[in-house]
Amino acid sequence: MASAYSRSMQAMIDALARLPGVGPKSAQRIAFHLLKSEREDVLKLTKAIEEARGSVRFCERCFNFSETALCHICSDERRDASTICVVEESRDVVALEKTGQFRGRYHVLLGAINPLEGTGPEHLKVREMLLRIEPEQVKEIILCLNPNTEGDVTAMYLARLLKPLGVRVTQLAMGLPVGGDLEYADEVTLGRALVGRREVGD
Amino acid sequence: MASAYSRSMQAMIDALARLPGVGPKSAQRIAFHLLKSEREDVLKLTKAIEEARGSVRFCERCFNFSETALCHICSDERRDASTICVVEESRDVVALEKTGQFRGRYHVLLGAINPLEGTGPEHLKVREMLLRIEPEQVKEIILCLNPNTEGDVTAMYLARLLKPLGVRVTQLAMGLPVGGDLEYADEVTLGRALVGRREVGD
Numbered sequence: 001m002a003s004a005y006s007r008s009m010q011a012m013i014d015a016l017a018r019l020p021g022v023g024p025k026s027a028q029r030i031a032f033h034l035l036k037s038e039r040e041d042v043l044k045l046t047k048a049i050e051e052a053r054g055s056v057r058f059c060e061r062c063f064n065f066s067e068t069a070l071c072h073i074c075s076d077e078r079r080d081a082s083t084i085c086v087v088e089e090s091r092d093v094v095a096l097e098k099t100g101q102f103r104g105r106y107h108v109l110l111g112a113i114n115p116l117e118g119t120g121p122e123h124l125k126v127r128e129m130l131l132r133i134e135p136e137q138v139k140e141i142i143l144c145l146n147p148n149t150e151g152d153v154t155a156m157y158l159a160r161l162l163k164p165l166g167v168r169v170t171q172l173a174m175g176l177p178v179g180g181d182l183e184y185a186d187e188v189t190l191g192r193a194l195v196g197r198r199e200v201g202d
Numbered sequence: 203m204a205s206a207y208s209r210s211m212q213a214m215i216d217a218l219a220r221l222p223g224v225g226p227k228s229a230q231r232i233a234f235h236l237l238k239s240e241r242e243d244v245l246k247l248t249k250a251i252e253e254a255r256g257s258v259r260f261c262e263r264c265f266n267f268s269e270t271a272l273c274h275i276c277s278d279e280r281r282d283a284s285t286i287c288v289v290e291e292s293r294d295v296v297a298l299e300k301t302g303q304f305r306g307r308y309h310v311l312l313g314a315i316n317p318l319e320g321t322g323p324e325h326l327k328v329r330e331m332l333l334r335i336e337p338e339q340v341k342e343i344i345l346c347l348n349p350n351t352e353g354d355v356t357a358m359y360l361a362r363l364l365k366p367l368g369v370r371v372t373q374l375a376m377g378l379p380v381g382g383d384l385e386y387a388d389e390v391t392l393g394r395a396l397v398g399r400r401e402v403g404d
Contacts, residue, residue, distance in 0.1 A: 005296070006269045012254035015247040020235045021228045032293050033222045034251055035258050035267055042255045045217040046248035049236055052214035053244045056237050065237055067208045091234050094207070 009035075061132070063108040063125050065090045073097075073105060080104045082139040086129060086158065088112050088146060096144060104142075107132065112150040113157055121157060129158075133165060140168040147174060211237075263334070265310040265327050267292045275299075275307060282306045284341040288331060288360065290314050290348060298346060306344075309334065314352035315359055323359060331360075335367060342370040349376060 005013065009031065017027035034042050058064070059071035066072070073079055073093070083104030087093055093106050109124040132138060141162055145151035155171055162169045174192035176185055185193070207215065211233065219229035236244050260266070261273035268274070275281055275295070285306030289295055295308050311326040334340060343364055347353035357373055364371045376394035378387055387395070 006258065006267070006274070008250070008254040008257045008269065009267065012250045015250040018247075019232050021231055022224075026223045028293060028296070029223055030221050031254070032267075032291065034255060035292075037255075039255060042251060045220075046251050048210070048214045048217040049244060049248050052210040052233070053236060053239075053241060055210045056208065065208070065211065065234075067210065072208070089234065090237075091230060094230070 058108075058110075062106045063110055063128065064093050064106055078103075081136045083142065084129075084132065084136075084138050084140075085142045085144050087144045088151065088154075092144060092146075102142075104140075105136075109154070112145060112154040114150045114153075124154075126158070126161070130161070130165075133167060138167060140170060143169065143171040145171075147172075260310075260312075264308045265312055265330070266295050266308055280305075283338045285344065286331075286334065286338075286340050286342075287344045287346050289346045290353065290356075294346060294348075304344075306342075307338075311356070314347060314356040316352045316355075326356075328360070328363070332363070332367075335369060340369060342372060345371065345373040347373075349374075 012034070013024070013027045013031045016022055016030050017024050019027075022030070034045075055067050056065050057067070059066040059074055060069050061074045062071060064071040064073065066074075068075070080103050083102075084107050085093075085096060085102055085104060086107045086109060087096070088109055088111060090108055093108065096102055096106075107125065107129045109126065109129070111119055111124050113119060113121060113124070129141075141158075143155045143158060145155045159169045173196055174189070175196055176182065176189065176193050182190070214236070215226070215229045215233045218224055218232050219226050221229075224232070236247075257269050258267050259269070261268040261276055262271050263276045264273060266273040266275065268276075270277070282305050285304075286309050287295075287298060287304055287306060288309045288311060289298070290311055290313060292310055295310065298304055298308075309327065309331045311328065311331070313321055313326050315321060315323060315326070331343075343360075345357045345360060347357045361371045375398055376391070377398055378384065378391065378395050384392070
């Protein structure tokens with residue numbers, strides 16, 4: 001029965017249910033929580049969202065989220081400009097930054113090639129990536145795309161595009177997750193781990 | 203690295219992560235989604251939340267969420283005033299309404315007795331429930347509390363309080379979930395299903 005909720009309640013639930021990872025049940029749960037919360041806590045949430053949406057834009061160089069023209073990574077003089085990590089989304093930048101293993105710059109494609117959804121290279125920041133190679137004297141481009149069909153297709157496309165330009169093109173190693181159990185690894189991962197095997201002691 | 207996010211971005215993620223069922227990972231995912239969404243879609247969400255929070259209050263009689271002094275159930279003349287379903291939260295009203303099996307009214311306690319969290323009967327709408335029995339000529343009170351420790355304790359407390367008043371006190375049947383598999387039922391549920399067994403054909 002749709003009539004179980006009042007109009008404004010239903011509007012809130014509908015809006016919440018459109019968020020990623022929030023189904024109708026969680027939307028309802030969050031809605032009830034918000035109705036029971038202090039009015040000022042609710043305003044704190046909505047203000048935080050509106051403020052972030054208002055102040056955050058894309059970095060002019062790498063298309064990472066940023067509150068300034070250049071993001072904090074692109075404007076950091078200590079980062080190595082000659083290596084660029086190409087990722088699909090800003091959240092991948094966050095994940096890679098957390099490893100503490102990368103001191104170069106990023107380039108966010110804002111998606112991956114997906115013919116089924118009609119996303120071609122022209123919808124991604126591919127041209128903008130190519131235009132960075134010369135002025136930033138890029139020597140290596142690390143393709144850090146998601147290990148799925150869209151990511152693989154995008155990686156192949158970019159590699160074909162980049163290799164003639166004399167740039168070293170690499171990609172993330174595939175293999176067993178650290179702490180994982182061999183027995184529970186899927187056969188594709190295990191296969192890639194086998195193909196990518198390394199000498200002990202490397 | 204906390205420095206992975208700008209201040210306003212971090213504030214939004216923190217506010218989202220305080221919602222029920224939203225962990226740090228989903229908060230981050232929702233935040234990125236909101237930043238990539240059209241500005242007006244984001245405003246639609248925050249406005250819907252603020253509007254609902256502003257207009258929704260508690261029903262004066264049953265403490266269900268309502269936009270009017272009396273909720274749509276309490277103000278529905280066709281509902282049977284003599285039977286009251288006592289529930290912990292408004293969301294339980296929604297769940298029970300969806301069954302289409304109940305034509306009486308509700309009473310929302312706004313919680314359950316939980317000594318560990320310091321929630322006693324005085325923090326719940328127990329007194330308000332008792333005050334309804336006489337004027338509404340209540341004949342039966344169905345205790346629809348959650349099948350857990352807090353719900354059981356609350357049910358026992360309310361039953362002891364209500365029985366001397368000459369009201370019929372019932373509670374929801376316990377047993378196997380419809381569509382469930384006997385083999386996978388936990389032993390407590392199975393035990394309750396055994397104790398509550400009924401003649402075939404009832």
